[in-house]
Amino acid sequence: MKNIITIVFRLTVSCLLAASVMGLCFIFTSNAKKHNEHVQEQKVIYELLGYKGGAKIPDSMALHEVYRYVITGGDKQSIGYLVPQGHSKEQGFLFVNIDLAGVLLASKAVTLSEAEALDPKVRGKAIEQAAGPGYSVKFADQTIIVTKDGKRIAYLLGGKFQGFKTFVNVMLAVDPKFTILGLEVLEHEEDPGLGAEIDQDYFKNQFKGKPFEALKAIDVVKAPLPADYLEALNGKVGEEDIAKFREQYKDKAVYALTGATISSKAVAEGVKGIVTKFAYRLNVLDKILKEQQLAVSF
Amino acid sequence: MANDKSSMQLITRGILSENPIFKLALSMCPAVGISTTVMNGFMLGVAVLFVQVFSSVTISIFKNVIHPRIRIPTYTLTIATWVTVIDLVLAAYLPEAYAKMGIFVKLIVAFAIITMRLEMFACKEPVKDSFWDGMGMGLGFMIGMMVIGFVRELLGSGAILGYDVLGFKPLLFFILPSAGFFVVGLMMAFFNWIEVYYKRTKGLK
Numbered sequence A: 001m002k003n004i005i006t007i008v009f010r011l012t013v014s015c016l017l018a019a020s021v022m023g024l025c026f027i028f029t030s031n032a033k034k035h036n037e038h039v040q041e042q043k044v045i046y047e048l049l050g051y052k053g054g055a056k057i058p059d060s061m062a063l064h065e066v067y068r069y070v071i072t073g074g075d076k077q078s079i080g081y082l083v084p085q086g087h088s089k090e091q092g093f094l095f096v097n098i099d100l101a102g103v104l105l106a107s108k109a110v111t112l113s114e115a116e117a118l119d120p121k122v123r124g125k126a127i128e129q130a131a132g133p134g135y136s137v138k139f140a141d142q143t144i145i146v147t148k149d150g151k152r153i154a155y156l157l158g159g160k161f162q163g164f165k166t167f168v169n170v171m172l173a174v175d176p177k178f179t180i181l182g183l184e185v186l187e188h189e190e191d192p193g194l195g196a197e198i199d200q201d202y203f204k205n206q207f208k209g210k211p212f213e214a215l216k217a218i219d220v221v222k223a224p225l226p227a228d229y230l231e232a233l234n235g236k237v238g239e240e241d242i243a244k245f246r247e248q249y250k251d252k253a254v255y256a257l258t259g260a261t262i263s264s265k266a267v268a269e270g271v272k273g274i275v276t277k278f279a280y281r282l283n284v285l286d287k288i289l290k291e292q293q294l295a296v297s298f
Numbered sequence B: 001m002a003n004d005k006s007s008m009q010l011i012t013r014g015i016l017s018e019n020p021i022f023k024l025a026l027s028m029c030p031a032v033g034i035s036t037t038v039m040n041g042f043m044l045g046v047a048v049l050f051v052q053v054f055s056s057v058t059i060s061i062f063k064n065v066i067h068p069r070i071r072i073p074t075y076t077l078t079i080a081t082w083v084t085v086i087d088l089v090l091a092a093y094l095p096e097a098y099a100k101m102g103i104f105v106k107l108i109v110a111f112a113i114i115t116m117r118l119e120m121f122a123c124k125e126p127v128k129d130s131f132w133d134g135m136g137m138g139l140g141f142m143i144g145m146m147v148i149g150f151v152r153e154l155l156g157s158g159a160i161l162g163y164d165v166l167g168f169k170p171l172l173f174f175i176l177p178s179a180g181f182f183v184v185g186l187m188m189a190f191f192n193w194i195e196v197y198y199k200r201t202k203g204l205k
Helices: A002-048 A114-118 A120-132 A195-199 A212-216 A227-233 A237-248 A263-292 B007-017 B030-032 B040-060 B068-093 B095-110 B111-123 B127-157 B176-202
Strands: A061-073 A076-084 A093-099 A104-110 A135-150 A151-162 A166-176 A180-187
Touching: A002 A166, A002 A180, A002 B095, A061 A114, A061 A120, A076 A227, A076 A263, A093 A120, A093 A263, A104 A120, A104 A151, A104 B111, A114 A120, A120 A135, A135 A263, A151 A263, A166 A263, A180 A263, A212 A263, A227 B127, A237 B030, A237 B176, B007 B127, B030 B040, B030 B176, B040 B068, B040 B095, B040 B127, B068 B111, B111 B127, B111 B176
Parallel strands: none
Antiparallel strands: A061 A076, A061 A135, A076 A093, A093 A104, A135 A151, A151 A166, A166 A180
């Protein structure tokens, strides 16, 4: 009995010690970690838009974050968008509630600064208030609309889909006609040397320049990549040649990775799903914003 | 229990005569899964080195207060704590390296070699010796991983450190996890053969 008590006591003490070491470490590093994640995200965003390695970003370019929430009340579901009205502090956001048939249910101004909107908890509370009592809200995704001199130049879409092993988290840039401008794999756990090659340039860049029509019917072929195309994908030839190859292959199927057909297919299907769904949703949202003459920042 | 080996002997023992991969055959599963390239082997090796040294020193410091009945849970807890600390610190201050090493660092909790070194050495020996033993075992593991990675990368993808040296891919099979066992087995045989040969020429046994 005495033994058991000492063992329990010592185990508890060592667990507490370990927990406090880990806890302290977490407290000291969490800020730096968050900062890193934010910097990384910004870097990916600008790289997708073509500003690589610290190229100057024009002042006329602006990013507008649009958050999408699924709102459930009783047995009814609708989609709530949080769209920015402007970039000064007073303007805040606009909450637009649209039902599944694409009819506007409600629109309401939400006072929330952009910095506050970055915090998912604060944002969730604001949405809950705007949706009214009796409705539960769930965050779905966020999209960034990029404008230059007031004109839309690109959309940045985040998305997750099933890969070969676990989820693949990607970010996509598409132009206003939904042609793909770039693909970045943010997170994945595919096999090293096989499926993990999805984050290599020679695979990702195959999606670059694919028009919306070609993307809808995208397919994956099991064939070796032609050597000259591979060089172009890895950026080893001049800009003009790369553009030429992109033009030549833009309607063709994507070449699967050797030994990782399932991962390749998953990415192709996932990208297709993200873009086609976004195109549909944006259409609905734009129609409503136009019909109701709602002022937004993009 | 005093140790009669010098720090240098402790290090060379970890690398040569008691190499964790080729001699002790420990931590094979994670090692075989990861060692597809030289770089991967190096990354995992560095991470193991840190965890091994820190855990060995911690256990060596606390060896007198650890109850013998609960030593294994205590070892696991120590390793897990250090892995978490290293994971957090890397993620916060070296994001570039973390992007490459992150998945490997978390794997280390399951490494048999670390627990085994704590049980065999650190819980009996003084802090200084435990430090050098951890160092030697970590380096031995790192070198072993890099050698396996070298063979697998060269034969599997025709490259070394990501640079294409052969210009073609001889056998994709070597990249697959199962091939890791073949490579490890053949290398074990090779190193044993060298050892036997060396001893014979020296006239030992």
